Amino acid sequence: MQKLPQISDAEWQVMKAIWSQAPCTANQVIEYLSEIVTWQPKTIKTLINRLLKKKVLGFKIDPQDKKTYHYYPLLSEKECVRAESQSFLHRVFDGLPQIMLANFIEECELSREDIAGLKQILEEKEQKKTT
Amino acid sequence: MQKLPQISDAEWQVMKAIWSQAPCTANQVIEYLSEIVTWQPKTIKTLINRLLKKKVLGFKIDPQDKKTYHYYPLLSEKECVRAESQSFLHRVFDGLPQIMLANFIEECELSREDIAGLKQILEEKEQKKTT
DNA sequence: TCAAATAGATTACGGATGTAATATGTTTTT
DNA sequence: AAAAACATATTACATCCGTAATCTATTTGA
Structure with missing residues (x-):
């Protein structure tokens, strides 16, 4: 890093x-x-x-x-996005992604499909922790 | 706005x-x-x-x-957080929250409880759309 | 009361940023 | 070959930002 x-x-x-x-x-x-x-x-x-x-x-x-x-x-775009995201996360949310994510999910317009997609990603993340 | x-x-x-x-x-x-x-x-x-x-x-x-x-x-903190979040969203993710959220969920460390909490919030959001 | 401490106001200064214009050098076009 | 067009390089300039120091006025301690 x-x-x-x-x-x-x-x-x-x-x-x-x-x-x-x-x-x-x-x-x-x-x-x-x-x-x-x-x-x-x-x-x-x-x-x-x-x-x-x-x-x-x-x-x-x-x-x-x-x-x-x-x-x-x-x-790469990926590394720049990552750096900018971390900077934002620290500036505004004290580096706590849970808070940030909860906030965005509540505040943003999301379609039913968006919501389903995000739940999917969360479940996959959970799976990976289990295994 | x-x-x-x-x-x-x-x-x-x-x-x-x-x-x-x-x-x-x-x-x-x-x-x-x-x-x-x-x-x-x-x-x-x-x-x-x-x-x-x-x-x-x-x-x-x-x-x-x-x-x-x-x-x-x-x-208020809420309105400043909102403005800064929108600015970040536009700068880095072309204003598309789905992309941003998916990206953060994949990249960040989240505990099992964090994941459960986020799923909960997503479900509540879905409920609100239905009703 | 006079000096020291302290709070806020003003000034400093180099680098980043937004937003270009001008200068210079190299191709084309006539 | 001279002129026109165009690409890059350099310069411009006001404002913002990080990071303070100095100035001024008031309060307080000796």
């Missing part, structure tokens, strides 16, 4: 675009995000550069097209 | 102290937090002042002791 660099709100959007498309160009990120945010392309390039500096992204150059970088994540 | 002011990590610690003790003095906050963090008293005073400026805290003066302020929250 090492310390991951801090990823800001805006940077998270960029990372989500890259995790779902990598390797991809800046323009692909910009196009992907055009559905989601209203940032100028320059803003997105800035965010990409900050993520490069933080070593959250890397890039390669295609010999065919030496002009355009192809970015890819250096950290 | 109005927009709450932004509460930073460090400010959350202060707010948790005040929610659990209000109304309380700066020194009570400092003492409470001495178990949890290693900040200088001055640092905590700064945080209290920022929270005053953001209108997250208010204070009263005791006629007996006109020197010391007694701080109290202007926002």
Whole structure:
């Protein structure tokens, strides 16, 4: 468990675009995000550069097209989600997942199928403890 | 759903102290937090002042002791937790609580009792939908 | 009463963040 | 080959944040 660099709100959007498309160009990120945010392309390039500096992204150059970088994540979505989740859990719920889960289940809209799915997951988790 | 002011990590610690003790003095906050963090008293005073400026805290003066302020929250813990939770949910899980819940249940340590409790809450939620 | 202690108010300062614009260098296009 | 387009790199700038120190006014102890 090492310390991951801090990823800001805006940077998270960029990372989500890259995790779902990598390797991809800046323009692909910009196009992907055009559905989601209203940032100028320059803003997105800035965010990409900050993520490069933080070593959250890397890039390669295609010999065919030496002009355009192809970015890819250096950290997996899973580990970033985990780190961000732990941070949230500690900040708001003193690190107690039971409290947090109970709270979310009560506060969120969940369909009947969602509820069934979660019960399923809980049961599987229980099974694993037994065996 | 109005927009709450932004509460930073460090400010959350202060707010948790005040929610659990209000109304309380700066020194009570400092003492409470001495178990949890290693900040200088001055640092905590700064945080209290920022929270005053953001209108997250208010204070009263005791006629007996006109020197010391007694701080109290202007926002409930519940609404702040809700806002922070929504922010996290959107940043990391695209606002989808099912995904988030499934993820946490799988990743976190939960005792058998925790699991039973969560199943209970899920069942109650299901009941409410039916009726 | 005068000095020391203390509470709150103001100021500090470097780094992160949101949100870009400008500068520079390399391809294309004409 | 010169100009236009485009990609990346650098710079900008206000605000927030972590982490305090200093200033000011009041209270209290000697």
